Structures are given as C-alpha cells and as structure tokens.
Amino acid sequence: MKNDLKYTLITGGTSGIGYELARVFASNGHNLIVVARDEAELARTKSEISALGVDVVTITKDLFEADAASDLHAQVRDAGYDVEILVNNAGQGQYGLFKDTDIRRELAIVQLNISSLIVLTKLFLQDMLERGEGKILNLSSIAGKTPGPWQSVYHGTKAFVQSFTEALRREVKDQNITVTALLPGATDTDFFNKADMQESKMVQDKDKLSDPADVAKDGYNALMAGDDMVVSGFKNKMTVAMSGVMPDSMQAGQLDKQQEPVNQTH
Numbered sequence: 001m002k003n004d005l006k007y008t009l010i011t012g013g014t015s016g017i018g019y020e021l022a023r024v025f026a027s028n029g030h031n032l033i034v035v036a037r038d039e040a041e042l043a044r045t046k047s048e049i050s051a052l053g054v055d056v057v058t059i060t061k062d063l064f065e066a067d068a069a070s071d072l073h074a075q076v077r078d079a080g081y082d083v084e085i086l087v088n089n090a091g092q093g094q095y096g097l098f099k100d101t102d103i104r105r106e107l108a109i110v111q112l113n114i115s116s117l118i119v120l121t122k123l124f125l126q127d128m129l130e131r132g133e134g135k136i137l138n139l140s141s142i143a144g145k146t147p148g149p150w151q152s153v154y155h156g157t158k159a160f161v162q163s164f165t166e167a168l169r170r171e172v173k174d175q176n177i178t179v180t181a182l183l184p185g186a187t188d189t190d191f192f193n194k195a196d197m198q199e200s201k202m203v204q205d206k207d208k209l210s211d212p213a214d215v216a217k218d219g220y221n222a223l224m225a226g227d228d229m230v231v232s233g234f235k236n237k238m239t240v241a242m243s244g245v246m247p248d249s250m251q252a253g254q255l256d257k258q259q260e261p262v263n264q265t266h
C-alpha cells in the first residue's frame with residue numbers, strides 16, 4: 001500500500017547523535033523511519049519522537065549482517081514509504097592495538113560502517129534519481145581525516161566514508177540530489193562503551209566531549225543547505241585544518257598520545 005507521506009530514514013536513530021538527529025528532523029516536521037537493533041530502544045524512541053507531531057516508523061535491523069541493508073530497502077519499498085532523505089548514521093568503533101583486537105569484530109565494523117552504508121546509499125539513491133530529488137547525510141568523523149593508532153580500523157572506515165561522500169556528491173551534482181558529510185569530533189554518546197574505549201585518554205575529560213544535540217543541529221543545517229561537509233565545533237574545525245597541513249606520520253604520533261590508555265603505553 002502506498003503511503004503519501006515522505007520520510008527521512010535514520011540508521012541508528014535510537015541513541016547519541018542519531019537520536020538527536022531524529023529529534024531535529026522531527027522538530028522540523030520530517031516523518032521518520034528509525035532503524036536499530038534494540039526493539040525496546042526503538043519503542044522508546046518512537047514514543048518520544050512521535051510526541052513531536054510526526055509519523056515515526058521503526059524497523060529492527062542488525063546492519064552488521066551482510067544482507068541487512070538490502071533487506072531494509074526491500075522492506076521500506078514493499079511498505080510503500082518514500083524516503084526523501086537518507087541518514088547513514090549507525091556506526092561503531094573498536095579500541096585497542098590492531099595486533100590484539102578481534103578481527104571478527106573489525107570485519108563486522110567494516111560491514112556496518114562501510115558495506116551497509118554503500119548498499120543503502122546505492123539503493124535509496126536509485127529511488128531518489130527516479131523521483132528526481134533527494135538528500136543523503138553520511139556520518140563521517142574528524143577521525144576520517146587522520147590516521148588513528150588504537151582505533152586504526154575505525155579511522156580507516158571513516159576515511160572511506162569521507163572520500164566516498166565527496167565523490168558521490170560530484171557524480172550526482174546536476175540531478176537535484178545532495179550528499180553531505182557530517183564530521184563530529186569526540187562526542188558524549190554510548191560510542192565509547194561499545195568501542196571498549198573507556199581507558200583512552202581521549203575520553204577521560206567528559207567536559208571536552210561535544211554535545212550530540214549540537215552535532216545533530218550542525219548536520220541538519222548543512223544537509224538542508226546542501227553543503228558538501230560540516231565539521232562540528234570550533235576546536236574540531238581547527239583540528240581538521242591542521243590535519244590538512246601536517247604529514248600523516250606526525251598526525252599518527254599525535255593521535256597515538258591522545259588515544260593511548262591512561263595507565264599504559266606501548
């Protein structure tokens with residue numbers, strides 16, 4: 001059955017930056033399709049966000065799974081929802097030296113942060129091209145601008161997202177589709193728990209972490225303005241500007257010091 005409403009689909013819209021994005025979109029009148037794994041969190045999100053006066057559809061999906069992204073697209077299409085905005089937000093990291101970390105976990109992160117993102121982007125982009133309009137927001141990171149010892153795979157996945165976003169944006173520039181990258185710095189969310197990162201020096205001082213609500217507002221504004229990318233926060237803008245002029249080896253040395261555990265060096 002065809003639904004006449006238009007929707008913004010947000011992966012990982014139940015927590016952290018994705019939840020705050022859901023709030024900003026809903027506050028601006030966008031109906032939402034929110035995707036995550038935890039059904040109770042999806043139900044809580046639906047009840048909180050639909051109170052803002054928009055339609056909220058929830059879909060349970062584990063984007064670590066290889067077929068989940070194409071299944072998600074099929075489910076949305078079969079239900080007759082038009083996705084005018086896609087927000088590829090769900091992503092995870094893993095803290096630790098690469099020699100010690102679990103390769104299965106890292107390959108799952110590549111699946112979530114890269115493979116599921118590109119499958120969703122391709123399938124929803126094709127629908128947008130058919131309709132002649134659309135917008136895509138990809139959660140990149142300032143991590144994508146620097147090599148990151150202690151999170152080497154995560155930083156690599158975000159470098160992919162950044163490069164992919166800019167390239168795709170160029171390809172569709174004359175087709176009424178915009179593709180925008182949101183680059184937060186370290187932000188106060190559950191990301192660090194999921195990444196086993198509590199011991200990192202980087203997350204010791206909670207006051208230095210960005211507020212996910214501010215990050216979400218920056219992302220929403222950049223997307224609606226059709227910008228190519230936005231680095232959220234002044235300090236992070238400075239960090240990215242520096243990364244443009246510093247050699248990679250120097251950046252890796254700096255990140256090594258910032259990310260190492262409080263009580264240990266290697």
Ligand SMILES: NC(=O)c1ccc[n+]([C@@H]2O[C@H](COP(=O)([O-])OP(=O)(O)OC[C@H]3O[C@@H](n4cnc5c(N)ncnc54)[C@H](OP(=O)(O)O)[C@@H]3O)[C@@H](O)[C@H]2O)c1
Binds near residue numbers: 061089186188
């Ligand atoms: N926090 C930071 O410092 C920071 C900085 C730069 C960029 N980012 C990026 O921002 C994005 C959001 O991160 P966050 O900090 O807001 O993290 P978060 O608070 O941990 O939220 C992650 C969201 O993604 C969902 N999710 C996680 N794994 C999933 C999976 N396998 N399948 C489907 N959904 C999944 C989670 O719900 P379920 O667990 O229920 O699935 C949750 O809704 C990520 O791409 C991250 O890389 C974060």
